[in-house]
Amino acid sequence: MPIEISDKTVKGEFIEKVMKLSGQNIQECFQCGTCGGACPMSAHMDTMPRKIMRMTQLGLEESVQESGTCWTCASCHTCTVSCPRGIDLARVMEAIRQLTLRKNVDLVEPSKLDEETLRELPQIAMVSCFRKLTS
Ligand code: SF4
Ligand code: SF4
Structure with a gap:
């Protein structure tokens, strides 16, 4: 299924902030989908974690933040221990939440x-x- 992209603006600043806040090199993600397969919350997510990673790699800030996925994430770290690239996806989700909340969104x-x-x-x-x- 194609990814629905609502914003067309690539934001390098967003990529840098996510990497800095999470301490993770998101560019190492190679889209294997292991994280989504292991995630206990994936059935409730509107966008699979793999897609969130791809949209973040592309700097599609609005699309990432419009998704409810990072809020559905329970920070259980199952994806973190499953990722073949050693990416702590739970920290990436947390960084996205932080960046969204910094816009004073309650x-x-x-x-x-x-x-x-x-x-x-x-x-x-x-x-x-x-x-x-x-x-
Ligand atoms: S930390 Fe979040 S994304 Fe990762 S497996 Fe747990 S609920 Fe899913
Ligand atoms: S498991 Fe790791 S490498 Fe695979 S899609 Fe998820 S974050 Fe990317």
Whole structure:
């Protein structure tokens, strides 16, 4: 299936920032797809990790950040131990999240959570959610 690309601008700065923040050489990814095959969350991702890596290599910042994949990533590191190139993809996902949040994008608005959610969710899940999904 072809990759849907919404932005046509290659952003070298985005590539550099992802590599610097993650400490990973994303250009070493050769698109084997092992990460997606091993990922326990891949069934819930709109874009496979392999494609996220390719779009990041190409500097397609908007397409990468429009995808929900890095937010679905559970940071379990299964891909990291599976990658034949030794790329810590979990850190790449974290770098993409950080760069998105630096744009002051809040994916959860704490004050808008309804009472039932506040009552039912475990506190640790709430704290984790705010840390991961708010800027
Ligand atoms: S760290 Fe994220 S992308 Fe990697 S296997 Fe776990 S959930 Fe999937
Ligand atoms: S397993 Fe590693 S080399 Fe293969 S697609 Fe994923 S990140 Fe790239």
